[in-house]
Amino acid sequence: MILRRLVVGEYQTNCYILGSEETKSAWIIDPGTDGELIIDELTSLGLTARSALLTHTHYDHIAALTRLKEHYPDMEVLLGKEDAKGLDYEVIKATILDRRFFTIHEEALKHLPKPNDYLIDGQYLEDSLLSVIATPGHTPGGRSYYHREGRFIFTGDTLFARAIGRTDLPGGDYPTLIKSCYRILELEDDVRILPGHGPTTTVGDERRKNPYL
Numbered sequence: 596m597i598l599r600r601l602v603v604g605e606y607q608t609n610c611y612i613l614g615s616e617e618t619k620s621a622w623i624i625d626p627g628t629d630g631e632l633i634i635d636e637l638t639s640l641g642l643t644a645r646s647a648l649l650t651h652t653h654y655d656h657i658a659a660l661t662r663l664k665e666h667y668p669d670m671e672v673l674l675g676k677e678d679a680k681g682l683d684y685e686v687i688k689a690t691i692l693d694r695r696f697f698t699i700h701e702e703a704l705k706h707l708p709k710p711n712d713y714l715i716d717g718q719y720l721e722d723s724l725l726s727v728i729a730t731p732g733h734t735p736g737g738r739s740y741y742h743r744e745g746r747f748i749f750t751g752d753t754l755f756a757r758a759i760g761r762t763d764l765p766g767g768d769y770p771t772l773i774k775s776c777y778r779i780l781e782l783e784d785d786v787r788i789l790p791g792h793g794p795t796t797t798v799g800d801e802r803r804k805n806p807y808l
């Protein structure tokens with residue numbers, strides 16, 4: 596198993612590559628904004644992007660989808676259904692707060708790929724060994740992806756090291772987010788948390804030290 600973190604773009608978004616040496620395929624968890632960087636990394640690892648798994652569809656996590664889909668036409672785009680409208684250019688255009696980001700990435704945001712499928716709570720993605728955990732609150736369709744064998748979970752912008760996701764953006768809901776965070780904290784102490792921004796932490800550390808929980 597290959598696991599890499601790339602920190603990309605204006606918001607220092609974490610993009611993760613989960614690859615398999617056997618199948619030479621990779622799952623991209625939140626592409627972020629820099630498709631070229633991901634393509635270079637995958638190429639140097641000898642991997643092809645099989646699926647993009649989105650924790651949610653905020654623009655700083657998805658803009659690179661367009662470049663990736665162009666380079667890997669067979670790549671699937673998978674996410675929580677309630678977040679699908681976040682891939683719609685007109686919706687992004689109407690709601691985006693950061694006009695500068697919008698200007699820089701407008702072409703990419705205009706041509707975002709359509710979702711291939713929606714992921715539901717409890718679903719097991721056999722090829723990647725990831726289980727889907729619905730973690731709404733930061734966005735309505737938030738998803739986390741848990742790798743039991745590898746002892747890690749991708750939490751997107753739901754749970755960070757010593758912080759939690761913001762809920763003041765459209766569709767955000769504070770009580771729902773808190774519930775989702777506690778669901779993640781039900782995992783064992785040693786499980787590594789790989790968040791959408793900032794450093795890696797563990798379930799045990801967050802259960803003891805996160806000031807918001």
Ligand SMILES: [Zn+2]
Nearest residue numbers: 651653733752
């Ligand atoms: Zn976000």
